[in-house]
Amino acid sequence: MVKDLLLEMALHDGFGVRCATTEAEAAKLLHRERPGVLLADLDMSGRAGMKFLRTLRQSLYRDIPCIAVTASNDPMLSVTIDAPVFYKPGLEGLDAVLEHFFSRKPGPGGP
Numbered sequence: 001m002v003k004d005l006l007l008e009m010a011l012h013d014g015f016g017v018r019c020a021t022t023e024a025e026a027a028k029l030l031h032r033e034r035p036g037v038l039l040a041d042l043d044m045s046g047r048a049g050m051k052f053l054r055t056l057r058q059s060l061y062r063d064i065p066c067i068a069v070t071a072s073n074d075p076m077l078s079v080t081i082d083a084p085v086f087y088k089p090g091l092e093g094l095d096a097v098l099e100h101f102f103s104r105k106p107g108p109g110g111p
Contacts (some may be wrong), residue, residue: 023048029062042070053081067097
């Protein structure tokens with residue numbers, strides 16, 4: 001299962017992880033704790049992952065970096081949701097994008 005693989009990769013690399021299986025759960029987690037990056041599975045039932053990302057992009061949380069994974073091969077997905085999309089099962093390139101998000105250094109005087 002891709003979720004288990006991603007969870008294992010993140011924990012192995014020392015990242016804290018919060019998982020949600022529904023759009024409502026994801027919203028609750030988001031309100032409780034602002035993530036460094038949000039990874040959404042666009043194949044959640046009812047296309048909830050895509051709907052959640054679209055809603056997020058029009059909310060107070062629009063500046064949170066987002067990444068999506070899917071089994072679909074639709075090349076327009078990245079444009080539609082305004083986030084990089086990685087394709088199952090290989091997720092090629094995902095590790096490099098995560099490294100980019102988490103290797104950003106704060107500027108002078110920044111946190």
